[in-house]
Each structure stands twice: as structure tokens, then as C-alpha cells.
Amino acid sequence: MKAITINKFGHPNETFETIEYPVPLIGDDDVLIKVMATSINPIDYKIRGGYLPHLVPSFPAILHCDVSGIVEQVGSNVTEFQIGDHIYGCIGGVAGIDGALAEYTKADYRLLSRMPKNLNFAEAAAIPLVGITAYEAIFQRANIQPGQKILVYGSIGGVGHLALQFAKALGAEVYATVSNEMQAVIAKKLGADYTINYKEETVENFVAEYTGGKGFDLVFDTIGNQNLYNSFNAVKIKGTVVTTLSLDTIDISPVHEKALEFHTVYMIIPILYNDIAGKIEHGQILKHITRLVEQGKVKPLIDKRKFTFGQIAEAHQYAETNGNTGKIAITVN
Incomplete structure (x- = not known):
């Protein structure tokens, strides 16, 4: 089969190469996937650039x-999927586990779910990593109650637009940070009740305006590091x-001072750690996301620029300029 690989770190034009590679042999808990699409997450281009060497496969x-595709083979322990099923998941590309940039890839079936019936392969491939991240934050960590005021930093980013x-x-009153009017329009279409231009409004001002100075019930921060002070x-x-x-190294005394x-x-x-319980949980999360998408409550935001696997270097360059709005999807053809 054809696979797009890297043999060194660096600029996308100097690292990606297409080679002949063996079709993966599946184990008892694996499925073989005919790859139809993937998407770009920051972890992908950071690994390629050499910024996360501890996460690099051999x-x-x-x-x-991220991958979406069609089941080609199933292992002896796999009863949940059949040949021909359209599936998606976050499967590897890190720490010795091959990812999606190939004609075929294998994955632990517990990481997978059937795709939402109302999405195509490109749209489905945009969801897994960011969707599971947003789900863990909002459904599992936050314990959101209806009517609570929720502030989302990075509201139209990959994770942020799904968290919103x-x-x-869940019935929250959602406040979305944006940097311009175009982003505000998109955030409103995705369901934000209010948008806040963080370039024009200070934290003190919008906390006073929207919460009477009390503060938001939950802040979900996809920017992180120094923005945690905000x-x-x-x-x-x-x-x-x-x-x-x-x-980053920051002072977390506000966590104590505000309890x-x-x-x-x-x-x-x-x-990373072959955590079986965690893998099962990821598959279950994707199944719930599938239901939300099919119910029309959630939809992925896809950048207007489309790329194929043959344009992988160009797609990585585009992602690293931060010129995209929403996820960058990459399809086989």
C-alpha cells in the first residue's frame, strides 16, 4: 500500500514522502480500515516539526x-463492527502507533464508533480528537447544570466550537470569546448566546457586564498557559x-484563593498507555457524539479549503499559519 511518512523532523515540504508500506496485520482486538479521510490537529504538525519528540512513532x-473510513477486516474478538461499516476515531499517530496517513490503517476497535449517518467522511474525520477532548471537559469535568453561565475561550477553534x-x-448560557466580527457570527450560528471580543474588552469589564462582577460558573480554556490567569x-x-x-510555569495561587x-x-x-478502560470510554464518547450529531444538536466546523492526501505538505503549512476557520479535513481524493 501507499503510505505518507516522515523520516526526520522539519518543514512539511522537506519531511513528507510517499512510500510502499506493508498493509497492517490486525490483532484479535483490531479492525483494518480503508482510510477515506483524516484531519489536522496541532499535535500532528508539532510532532512533524520535532516539538514533541517523545510522541513520535518509530x-x-x-x-x-484522526481517521474516518471503511472496515475491511475485523479481529476475532470484534463483534461490534462488520466489514463495510463506516467508522471514525482517534487511533494513533503517536508513540509507536501508526496513524491515518496511509491507504489502510489498523485500530483497536474499542477506540471507534460508527460515523454519524448525516456526515461525510471529511466531516466525520474532523471530530474524534477535538470531540473527545471537548466532551471530557464539558460532560465529565464541568458537571454543567442548566442555566449556568459558561465562558469558552477559543470558541471557534477545533475543541472550542464543539465545547460550545x-x-x-446541556442547557447552559454560553459566552464565546472571539477576535473579530466574522468569528462572532460563526459562534452565534453554533449556538453561543453572547460573544465577547477579547481584543476589545478586558476580563474585568465583561465579567462586570455579564455576571454582575461575580464571575462565570465555568471557564473552559482552550488557549491555556498564560491565558489561565484570565x-x-x-x-x-x-x-x-x-x-x-x-x-507553562504559572502561579496557581488564585485556585486556592477562590477555592x-x-x-x-x-x-x-x-x-499512550494502552489504557483499555480509557479506550472503551473513548468509543462510548464517540457513540454519544454520533447521537448528538444525528439529532442536529452538534455539527463540526470545517474550513472552506479542502485538501487531498497528495497535498499533505500544503495542508500542514496552511494549518501552521493559523489561517483556518474550523478543522482542516484531508480526503483520499
Whole structure:
């Protein structure tokens, strides 16, 4: 089969190459997937660029965590899927596990779900990593109650735009940070009750305007690191802050001073550590997301630019310029 691999770190034009590669041999708990689409997450281009060397599969490395495709074979322990099923999931591309940039890939069946019937392969491939991350934050960490005020930083990013919709589905009053009017329009279409231009409004001003100075019940921060100070300032006393990025050295004394609940989400842990219970949970989360999508409560935001596997270097360059709005989908043809 054809596979797109890297043998070194660096610029996308200098790293990706297409080679002949063996079709994966599946184990008892695996399915073989005919790959139809993938999507780009920051972890994908950070690995390629050499910024996360501890997460790199062995060279030649087949990257990309997210996949959608068609089941070609099933292992002896697999009863949930049959040949021909359309499935999706976050399957690998890290730490010795091949990813989606190939004609075929294999995956632990417990990481997978059938695709939503109302999505195509490109749309489905845009969901798994960001969808599971947003789901863990909103449904599992946040314990959202109807009517609570929820602030989402990075509201039309990959994780943020789904978190916004999940919070709305739970009956929250959703406040979305944006940087311009175009983003505000998109956030409103996705269900945000209010949008806040963080470039024009200070945290103190919008907390005063929208919460009477008390602060939001929950702040979900997909920006992280130094922006966590804004999150701590925006949340109410005994409120909750959830972040997807806390790799910086910061003063967390506000967590103590306001008696906050503070959670982090790192969804690839089950893949990194072969955590069977975590893999099962990921599959169950995707099944719930599938139902929400089919019910019309959630939809992925896809960037207007379309790429094929043959344009993988161009797609990575585009992603790294942050010029995209929504997820970048990449299809076989």
C-alpha cells in the first residue's frame, strides 16, 4: 500500500514522502480500515516539526490521529463492527502507533464508533480528537447544570466550537470569546448566546457586564498557559476552570484563593498507555457524539479549503499559519 511518512523532523515540504508500506496485520482486538479521510490537529504538525519528540512513532512514521473510513477486516474478538461499516476515531499517530496517513490503517476497535449517518467522511474525520477532548471537559469535568453561565475561550477553534455546542446542549448560557466580527457570527450560528471580543474588552469589564462582577460558573480554556490567569479572573468563587493546555510555569495561587475546581484534559492518555478502560470510554464518547450529531444538536466546523492526501505538505503549512476557520479535513481524493 501507499503510505505518507516522515523520516526526520522539519518543514512539511522537506519531511513528507510517499512510500510502499506493508498493509497492517490486525490483532484479535483490531479492525483494518480503508482510510477515506483524516484531519489536522496541532499535535500532528508539532510532532512533524520535532516539538514533541517523545510522541513520535518509530521512523518511518505515519502521522495523524484522526481517521474516518471503511472496515475491511475485523479481529476475532470484534463483534461490534462488520466489514463495510463506516467508522471514525482517534487511533494513533503517536508513540509507536501508526496513524491515518496511509491507504489502510489498523485500530483497536474499542477506540471507534460508527460515523454519524448525516456526515461525510471529511466531516466525520474532523471530530474524534477535538470531540473527545471537548466532551471530557464539558460532560465529565464541568458537571454543567442548566442555566449556568459558561465562558469558552477559543470558541471557534477545533475543541472550542464543539465545547460550545455541548454546553448549549446541556442547557447552559454560553459566552464565546472571539477576535473579530466574522468569528462572532460563526459562534452565534453554533449556538453561543453572547460573544465577547477579547481584543476589545478586558476580563474585568465583561465579567462586570455579564455576571454582575461575580464571575462565570465555568471557564473552559482552550488557549491555556498564560491565558489561565484570565480564566482564573473570569470564574466565580468556588467555580470551575477546565483547560486543555497547562504546560507553562504559572502561579496557581488564585485556585486556592477562590477555592476553584481546576481540571486538565489530555485525551490521548489511553492511546499512550494502552489504557483499555480509557479506550472503551473513548468509543462510548464517540457513540454519544454520533447521537448528538444525528439529532442536529452538534455539527463540526470545517474550513472552506479542502485538501487531498497528495497535498499533505500544503495542508500542514496552511494549518501552521493559523489561517483556518474550523478543522482542516484531508480526503483520499
